[in-house]
Amino acid sequence: MNSLVINSILLNGNEFGFSNGMNFIIGANGSGKTTFFNLIMHVLGLKDIKRTTDFIRVDGIVVNCTIGDLQVSITRDNENKIHFNGGIKIEAKYGSRELQSIYNSLFEPTFDFEEDTFAAQEILESSFISENHLYSDVLLQKTYNKILGVNIDYIKSYKKQINLYKQKISNEDSVHITLKTFINNVEKDLENNSSKDEISSVLRKHYISLYDSIFENRKLLDEALEMYNYVSKIQESTMKERKEVVDKQIKDYNHSLGISREESIYSSGGMNILRKFIPNIARTKKYPDYKYLNTNGFLITDSPFGGLDTNSTNTLRNIILDECKNRRLQYIEFTSFNSGIPSNANIIHLNYKEAIGWLRVN
CATH class of the missing domain: 1.20.58 (Methane Monooxygenase Hydroxylase; Chain G, domain 1)
Structure with missing residues (x-):
């Protein structure tokens, strides 16, 4: 599956540039972090946030990205059409089969048997992780199967x-x-x-x-x-084999965090966040040696570590940094804390004083 890298976002005259490695968008509470996070999903056609877009000119937002070898600019107009320009010029309505098909042709997810025509958008959506998602949601098994390159719907x-x-x-x-x-x-x-x-x-x-x-x-x-x-x-064997690859990666991450008995440490307080967050790194990072693992090398999070202690947060970020250095992951984190951020990360500060005003149309 082709990788995704967000290069920059143009939002009503404000341009935000991202590295292909580790990125942090820092802002105080009320500065628009979650709104910004949701807007990216909105423009990509992964979400609809009509209440937020009432005071934002949606067609003034451009997501410039690299998908595989293609340079692509994505916008969304007020009629809910997603426009792709650059290496591809095409458009589709939000929520349509055409949009799903466009993402499939861009990301080219691979399967052992019959292709899954609409897998890419579902996999892309699973790369967006919010704090609420960590506390209340889990990755759907059918999406995980698609990440593993197994089309369960085909056999059904x-x-x-x-x-x-x-x-x-x-x-x-x-x-x-x-x-x-x-x-x-x-x-x-x-x-x-x-x-x-x-x-x-x-x-x-x-x-x-x-x-x-x-x-x-x-x-x-x-x-x-x-x-x-x-x-x-074959499908059962394939799923088991690829799941073992991802599970081994999760185990290695746990080892780096000093977690030897996950059942006891995961059950206490904020450490439960680790149990849900760590698999997301393993399910999004690229595996160069495994063609049929449909990971896009992209992970974007909204305030994910509110319940973690400083040491665990810093260690977890160092794990992510290693994956970014090896070009297996682009990571973007929205956070209100600027302590413990690696010195070589790309940092973007939102306007603290005007809070969410920077998002409004002038």
Whole structure:
């Protein structure tokens, strides 16, 4: 899957530039951090925030980014159309299948079997993590499967087709039994009729023809079931193998944080944040050696560490910094705390005095 890097955001005359590594947007409470975070999702077509956009000129916001090898500028107009310019020139309505298809063609997620036509937008949306998300939400299993490059809907669709075919054969069986009974009854009724042999011959030809058809259909059903079981086993094995890659990464992160018995330390206070946040790093960072892991190398967070102590926060940020240095992740964090931020990170300060006023249209 292609990577995403946000290069800059133009917002009503204010331009914010980002590095392809670690970035912090710092502002006091009420300075518009969460609004800014939601606006990025809004412009990308991942969210609709009509109440916020009442006082913001939406078509004045431009997200300039790199997706794979393409330079793309994304805007959203007041009619809820998402516009892509630069390396691609196309538009689509918010919430439409066309928009999902555009993201799929840009990010090119990969799957072992049948492609998942609308996976990319769902995976991209999972890269946006807020504090509320950490406390109350979990990544949907179906999205995680897509990150692992496994299209569960494909195998479900295959099973559904097999069940329909089973029903068809079952109906044919009923016809077969009915016809056989009918032939037996006719032969009894024609016991002394001179045309008995001729009529029986015609009926039995129809019977044999139907029987042969059912026999062939049953063979086809057996082959389809055999293929279904084969593909299911491969998918289960694939999912297990790739999940082990991600789980090992999570375990390494835990080790860096000094977590040896996660069940005890995760259950206490703010440390519960770690249990939910650490997997997000592992599920978004790039894995160069694993083609079918659909991670986009992008993670953006809104005030995620409010419940963590300073040491844990700093250690966690150092883990993220290592991934950024190795170009496996672009990280953007909105925060009100400027302590413990790595010195080589890119830092953007929001206007403290005017608070959310900097977002308004002049």
